[in-house]
Amino acid sequence: MEKILNQEKLREWVDMLDDCEVYAPAFADSVWNYARVEAGTDIDLSHTNTIGSVKEFVFPQREVFFRFEKKDGVPVLTATLPDPKPTVVFGVRPCDGRGMPRNDTVFNKEFEDPYYWARRDKLTLVGLACNQPHSPNCFCQSVGGSPHSEDGLDILMTDLGDRFHVKGITVKGVEAMERGRDAFGAVRDGDQAETEKVHDTSRSHPQRPLGNLDAIPEAIRESFDSPLWADMAQHCIGCGICTFLCPTCHCFDINDEVISPTTGEGERVRTWDNCQFPDFTMHTSGHNPRADLGSRLRQRVSHKFLYFVENHKTQQCTGCGRCITECPVGIDIVAVLERVSQS
Amino acid sequence: MVNVEEIRDYAANLLGKGEVKSVLGFRRGSASAFAEPCTITDVGEAASLVWDPTCLNNLTLYLVKDHKQQAAAKTPDNRPVGIVAKGCDSRAIGVLLQENYFKREDVVVIGVSCEGTGVVDPRKLSAKLKGRTASRVSFYGADGINVRVYGEETETVIPAQEVLADRCLECRAAIPTLNDIVFGEAVGAREFDEPFHAAKAAESLSADERWATWEHHFDRCLRCFACRAVCPMCYCPECVVDSTTFVVTLGTSAEEKANRIRWCERSANTSESAVYHLTRAIHLAGRCIDCGECERVCPVNIPLRLLNTKLEKEAFEMFEYQAGHDIEQASLLSSFRDEDPNSFIR
Amino acid sequence: MTDNIYLPKIGRIVGIDEETQGARAIKTFKVEFPNDDGFEHDCGQCAMLSMFGKGESMISIASSPLVKEYKQFSIMKMGRVTSAFHAAKIGDFIGIRGPYGNQFPLDDWKGRDLVFIGGGVGLAPIWPVIQTAVARREDFGKITVFYGARSSSDIMYETDFEKLKASAEVQLSVDAPEEDWQGYTGFVPANLMDKAPSPDNAIAITCGPPIMIKFVIQNLQALGFADEQIYTTIENKMKCGVGKCGRCNVGKDYVCVKGPVYSWSELRSLPQEY
Numbered sequence: 001m002e003k004i005l006n007q008e009k010l011r012e013w014v015d016m017l018d019d020c021e022v023y024a025p026a027f028a029d030s031v032w033n034y035a036r037v038e039a040g041t042d043i044d045l046s047h048t049n050t051i052g053s054v055k056e057f058v059f060p061q062r063e064v065f066f067r068f069e070k071k072d073g074v075p076v077l078t079a080t081l082p083d084p085k086p087t088v089v090f091g092v093r094p095c096d097g098r099g100m101p102r103n104d105t106v107f108n109k110e111f112e113d114p115y116y117w118a119r120r121d122k123l124t125l126v127g128l129a130c131n132q133p134h135s136p137n138c139f140c141q142s143v144g145g146s147p148h149s150e151d152g153l154d155i156l157m158t159d160l161g162d163r164f165h166v167k168g169i170t171v172k173g174v175e176a177m178e179r180g181r182d183a184f185g186a187v188r189d190g191d192q193a194e195t196e197k198v199h200d201t202s203r204s205h206p207q208r209p210l211g212n213l214d215a216i217p218e219a220i221r222e223s224f225d226s227p228l229w230a231d232m233a234q235h236c237i238g239c240g241i242c243t244f245l246c247p248t249c250h251c252f253d254i255n256d257e258v259i260s261p262t263t264g265e266g267e268r269v270r271t272w273d274n275c276q277f278p279d280f281t282m283h284t285s286g287h288n289p290r291a292d293l294g295s296r297l298r299q300r301v302s303h304k305f306l307y308f309v310e311n312h313k314t315q316q317c318t319g320c321g322r323c324i325t326e327c328p329v330g331i332d333i334v335a336v337l338e339r340v341s342q343s
Numbered sequence: 344m345v346n347v348e349e350i351r352d353y354a355a356n357l358l359g360k361g362e363v364k365s366v367l368g369f370r371r372g373s374a375s376a377f378a379e380p381c382t383i384t385d386v387g388e389a390a391s392l393v394w395d396p397t398c399l400n401n402l403t404l405y406l407v408k409d410h411k412q413q414a415a416a417k418t419p420d421n422r423p424v425g426i427v428a429k430g431c432d433s434r435a436i437g438v439l440l441q442e443n444y445f446k447r448e449d450v451v452v453i454g455v456s457c458e459g460t461g462v463v464d465p466r467k468l469s470a471k472l473k474g475r476t477a478s479r480v481s482f483y484g485a486d487g488i489n490v491r492v493y494g495e496e497t498e499t500v501i502p503a504q505e506v507l508a509d510r511c512l513e514c515r516a517a518i519p520t521l522n523d524i525v526f527g528e529a530v531g532a533r534e535f536d537e538p539f540h541a542a543k544a545a546e547s548l549s550a551d552e553r554w555a556t557w558e559h560h561f562d563r564c565l566r567c568f569a570c571r572a573v574c575p576m577c578y579c580p581e582c583v584v585d586s587t588t589f590v591v592t593l594g595t596s597a598e599e600k601a602n603r604i605r606w607c608e609r610s611a612n613t614s615e616s617a618v619y620h621l622t623r624a625i626h627l628a629g630r631c632i633d634c635g636e637c638e639r640v641c642p643v644n645i646p647l648r649l650l651n652t653k654l655e656k657e658a659f660e661m662f663e664y665q666a667g668h669d670i671e672q673a674s675l676l677s678s679f680r681d682e683d684p685n686s687f688i689r
Numbered sequence: 690m691t692d693n694i695y696l697p698k699i700g701r702i703v704g705i706d707e708e709t710q711g712a713r714a715i716k717t718f719k720v721e722f723p724n725d726d727g728f729e730h731d732c733g734q735c736a737m738l739s740m741f742g743k744g745e746s747m748i749s750i751a752s753s754p755l756v757k758e759y760k761q762f763s764i765m766k767m768g769r770v771t772s773a774f775h776a777a778k779i780g781d782f783i784g785i786r787g788p789y790g791n792q793f794p795l796d797d798w799k800g801r802d803l804v805f806i807g808g809g810v811g812l813a814p815i816w817p818v819i820q821t822a823v824a825r826r827e828d829f830g831k832i833t834v835f836y837g838a839r840s841s842s843d844i845m846y847e848t849d850f851e852k853l854k855a856s857a858e859v860q861l862s863v864d865a866p867e868e869d870w871q872g873y874t875g876f877v878p879a880n881l882m883d884k885a886p887s888p889d890n891a892i893a894i895t896c897g898p899p900i901m902i903k904f905v906i907q908n909l910q911a912l913g914f915a916d917e918q919i920y921t922t923i924e925n926k927m928k929c930g931v932g933k934c935g936r937c938n939v940g941k942d943y944v945c946v947k948g949p950v951y952s953w954s955e956l957r958s959l960p961q962e963y
Contacts, residue, residue: 029563029644030470048474051642052565061565062610065695068741075741075782079696110946111694111931132494135476137374224960235380235405240567241642251935254695254928255586257608258742266742268695271609273934274567279587281926281936281962284600284768286591287899289925289939289962299962307941325476328573328640329400330372330379588768596712601743601772 001168001177003184004191005157010164011042013180017088020124023057024090025050034089045091045159048134049320053247054089054096055103058119063270065115065254070264080267081118088124088176092153095140095320097127099247100152105312106250115270124172127153131198132205137321139334142210145318147202158195165195208334211341213315219341220298220306228343230294232336235329238293240274242300242323242331248316251275275299301336345455345527347394350427353453353524355389357425363451366425367405369398376480376491377465380405394427394455394526396462396482396507401634402426403435403575410445411578425451429462431510433519434632434667435575440521441667441674442630444578454519456527460503461511463488464635466644468506504535510635510648512536521670539656545649557617560645564616566609570637570647571623576630583607583626584619624650629658629675632667694931697739697784698726702777703759708845709838715810715845716775717751717763720785730754731792732818733922733950737930738762739784740773747927747945750788751813753820760785763813763845789930791950793818793894793920795825802830804886806905808837808877808897812845814922814949815896823856832857833886837877837897839864860884878904881912888913894920899963906953916954923949923956923963939963 005013014022018039025047026035032047034056064080107116129148130138140147150156154173158165166184168174177184210216223229243249253273258266273280276296282288290296308316317333324332354366365384370391372379377397382405383389406424413419428436433452440447460482468477472492479491479498487500504512511517512535519525537543545553571577581589584607588600607618631651638648658664661684664675672678704719721727730736730750739745746768752761766775777783795818803822805815822829834853838844840863853859862873862880873880877897886893893914895905902921909919925937925944932946940959942948951959 027473029560030466030474031642031644032474033643046473048476062612073782075699075784077696077699077784079693081693106933109932111933112692113931113933114693115695134493136478136493137476234382237404237569237572237640239569239572239640240565241569241640244565244567245642250933252928252933253609254745254934255609256739256742256744257610264742268739268741269608269610270695271611272565273609273928273936275935277568279585279589282587282589282591283924283926284591284771286593286595295962302940303935303938307938310941324374326642327374328569328636330374330377332372332374335373597766597768597772597775600768603769 001174002187002192003166003177004187005164005166005184007162007164009183010045011040012183014043014090015039016180016183017176020086020088021084022088022090037090043090045128047091049093049096049322050091051245051322051326053099053245053320053322054092054125055099055247055250057087057089057123058100058103058116059107059250059252060119061272063115065268065270067267068256068265081114084119084122086122086124088126090126090128092125092127093130093320094127094147094149094151094153094156095138095145095318096247097125097152098140098145098149098318099320100125102248102308102312102314102316102318103250124154124176125152126155126157126173126176129156129158129199129202131159131202133207135321135325137208137324137332137334138319139208139210139321140319141203141207142334143213143315143317143319148199158198160191160194160198165191207319210334210337216337216341217306217309219343220302223340223343224298226343228339229298230292232331232339233293233297236276236293236297236331237329238276238278238296239328240272240276241326241328243274243276244272245322245326247318247320247322248304249274251280275303297331297336301333301340305337345394345458347392349526350394350453350455351389351392353526354383354392354425354427355386357451358384358389359386362423363425364420364422366392366427366453367402368392368427368453369394369400376477377463392427396457396460396488397480398427398429399462399465399639401432401435401573401575401636402428403432403439404573404636406436406445406450407439407575407578410449411580421449423449423451425453427453427455428519428522429455429457430514430516430519431632431634433521434516435634437521437667437670438576438630438632438674440670441672447670452519452522452524454522454525456519456525456530457511457514457517458527458530461507461514461517463506464508465639467508468501471501471506507535508635508639509536509541510633513538513540513633515665516668520668539652539659541649542652542656545653558613561616561620562613563643564611564620564645565643566611566616566619567642569640569642573636573640574627575634576627576632577623584622620645620647620650624654627651628654629664630666631655694786695929697737697745697786698722699724700738700760700783700785702779702781702783705777705779708763709843711843713765713767714775715763715765717761717845718774718777719759719761720783721759722785727760728788729757730760730788732795732821733793733814734788734790735930735945735949736760736762736785736787736789737927738770738774739786740770740777741784743773744770745784745786745928746770747789747924747930749814749922749949751816753817753824755821755824763810763816765810786930789945790948793950795821798892799828800830800890802832802887802889802891804833804835804891804893806835806877806881806893806895806897808901809839809843810845811897811901812836815894816846818894819853819857823853826856830890833860833884834858835860835862835877835881835884837862837864837880837901841867841870876904877901878908881905881908885912888915888918892918892920896922916957917952919953921951921953921956923951925963
């Protein structure tokens with residue numbers, strides 16, 4: 001389904017999604033991030049990319065798996081599967097959209113993750129094509145994506161200035177468009193051509209190149225023992241920014257949080273975790289298979305550009321560039337791959 | 344005006360004579376318009392050093408990192424390290440010396456004056472540009488910075504005071520007091536904002552307003568620990584807020600690991616993140632030298648510097664103590680004077 | 690709720706054997722499923738055991754799959770969860786998820802000699818294979834079990850070893866010499882070289898401390914064992930057990946799903962991150 005939505009009708013459509021939780025980018029605290037949209041308010045789609053990625057809607061930073069307590073000395077477990085309202089997220093950039101099928105793979109393969117899917121099944125992603133790269137660190141096209149990729153999105157909107165071209169991609173997306181029926185107009189002569197022109201122009205902007213994507217896995221494999229990794233991680237501070245902001249990083253920790261030490265009541269909780277933290281792989285004995293920052297940088301890059309490719313035939317990176325732009329010390333995954341490929 | 348060639352020559356000379364094993368400095372990176380830290384070990388690399396108001400990092404962090412690495416190394420290389428240091432960076436070295444973390448002869452301080460400027464605050468710049476990225480940031484004196492916004496043809500000039508880091512606007516010593524050499528003119532207190540300007544502004548709010556503000560901020564915390572990781576004063580091998588025993592040797596007993604108190608759960612919710620940030624702030628009281636690195640690196644822009652400068656304001660007003668200003672002085676929390684205001688001391 | 694991969698079943702401790710004493714004591718726990726919702730497992734598989742309020746740990750299932758009434762786990766006291774197990778009493782309840790991981794390809798080894806080499810608590814993962822092989826005695830050739838501990842009081846499954854001698858050759862060793870010790874004194878790899886089992890039509894299965902495994906494999910190769918004839922199990926820190934949480938990977942493999950059992954020819958091709 002393809003429709004035209006005038007800029008001033010956007011709010012009308014959003015208001016008609018009144019039984020859903022609607023989120024859209026908002027600029028607050030000097031950053032763009034997703035915020036809840038209350039009925040009757042305008043949304044601002046002039047954003048670059050949000051600091052947090054859409055993964056937060058399916059893989060929140062804190063997920064309670066179950067509550068435990070003791071009844072007559074026997075542990076009683078109560079699963080706390082989420083039951084969210086249908087959720088619609090506006091302004092999702094195509095790089096983040098492409099992250100979702102990758103996350104789906106992880107939370108599906110071999111064992112299905114019921115917490116992830118309870119949220120995922122209720123989620124509709126309304127993408128917004130990028131009319132130009134937002135940052136010099138965008139490289140979606142270098143990892144097989146595009147500024148108007150539909151992969152992982154339910155709807156793709158394209159900004160044509162005074163109006164949006166809106167394309168329903170999935171059943172969920174078409175349904176969300178049908179909800180706002182009166183707000184939309186038909187696609188007229190020229191709209192299609194203009195949309196394509198915007199897409200073509202966007203694709204023509206230069207992006208950071210990755211060279212031969214197919215050769216990268218082998219280059220990483222061969223560099224495993226190279227001193228290059230320690231060198232490139234020399235100024236790494238071992239924080240979690242790169243992975244926490246990444247639309248595809250999904251590693252997590254599981255801990256028990258005791259609510260009442262007297263009754264033994266508590267919760268088992270999943271939280272985000274990060275391969276750059278020193279305790280991530282540390283055994284109880286103190287032995288650590290990835291004891292230094294170099295091996296941890298290698299793990300992050302290898303997971304995305306070697307191991308994930310070996311397991312799922314695609315990169316676990318969509319080129320959003322957050323890990324580069326937000327790194328406090330300038331560690332740059334494109335430059336890292338370049339050096340590895342040249343070594 | 345600091346002539347970067349002089350810094351390069353000095354660094355090359357130090358390396359050439361073998362007086363240092365490496366020099367910590369800044370170079371242009373590929374990731375952004377801001378400079379990135381570098382460690383040079385060859386004379387030839389000195390040419391890549393840069394110095395301008397995009398040199399944000401407190402490089403003293405890497406002295407701490409090197410100290411830890413050498414302590415763990417089988418064959419440690421304990422030769423001195425050269426470091427390009429701003430006023431705040433040199434105060435960080437001062438605190439580490441006061442705390443006997445390493446010795447004065449372990450470091451050669453290549454001081455650089457921030458002169459009339461200071462460094463740019465990326466979050467202020469981001470606010471100005473509404474999240475867009477600056478692909479080029481250049482500085483032509485105290486009046487303004489020239490910014491090329493990514494995707495635009497022309498450069499925008501922004502008044503410097505609007506995008507300089509708060510710490511620079513409030514700086515009382517824009518020149519490294521601890522140094523082996525200084526490049527640039529000596530500049531004392533700034534004429535922009537009075538010291539503790541931001542902390543004083545926050546104090547004017549009611550307790551409820553302040554709590555609402557911090558609740559909002561702690562709720563947004565990702566617990567990426569970048570603020571702790573970037574802080575040169577957070578050098579503890581094991582942090583109280585880590586939920587597991589970090590430093591484990593063959594002699595660490597199961598009981599020790601099992602009984603470790605979890606002061607702070609990993610859950611990134613308001614209460615746990617408040618415990619984390621407040622614990623960290625308290626542990627930095629009388630030690631924070633206001634480099635503002637914690638605030639700079641925060642990906643969601645929590646104004647962490649406010650927490651620390653509030654405590655430094657207390658230290659200054661009650662004890663006339665300024666962390667890292669005088670390495671001969673005993674550190675605040677390990678000393679007392681008869682005239683200290685607290686009654687319990689007498 | 691059977692679909693919830695993170696929700697443990699309830700297990701009950703019905704037996705506790707104190708295997709060894711000391712700072713890193715080992716206890717063996719027999720666990721039943723009071724709600725009759727137990728699971729079957731294969732040799733080499735593991736389970737995620739919970740002490741609610743303390744957390745979960747991945748522990749290999751040390752009982753044979755042929756034993757249906759209970760599962761057995763030998764646990765060394767190391768950290769938060771394992772200490773809670775060591776404080777547990779008969780009748781206490783635990784959480785249990787699984788079975789996880791792959792298995793020793795016992796059926797592929799029909800008609801071959803089996804050489805087991807274990808050290809310390811590393812005997813637990815290969816113990817179900819030994820028990821199953823002995824129960825299916827006619828399927829295999831000669832069965833030899835090497836096992837080493839620090840001292841005679843550190844030997845696990847002591848009474849079971851006595852029974853084992855009826856159907857297998859048992860080669861015990863201790864690191865520290867003791868007055869009344871009848872067996873070999875020295876490290877496991879040295880005892881292996883001393884007894885020099887034949888590689889002809891044999892499979893070697895080893896598990897123990899990493900440094901022991903390293904030298905055992907070197908010595909097996911010196912004895913003529915090919916990489917395909919050597920099997921071991923590896924472990925890494927695990928949280929989910931189901932190939933998602935991301936920390937136990939060795940190269941592209943998540944050990945909790947693709948491991949823990951590897952032939953040396955497979956393991957050799959993976960990065961040494963374990």
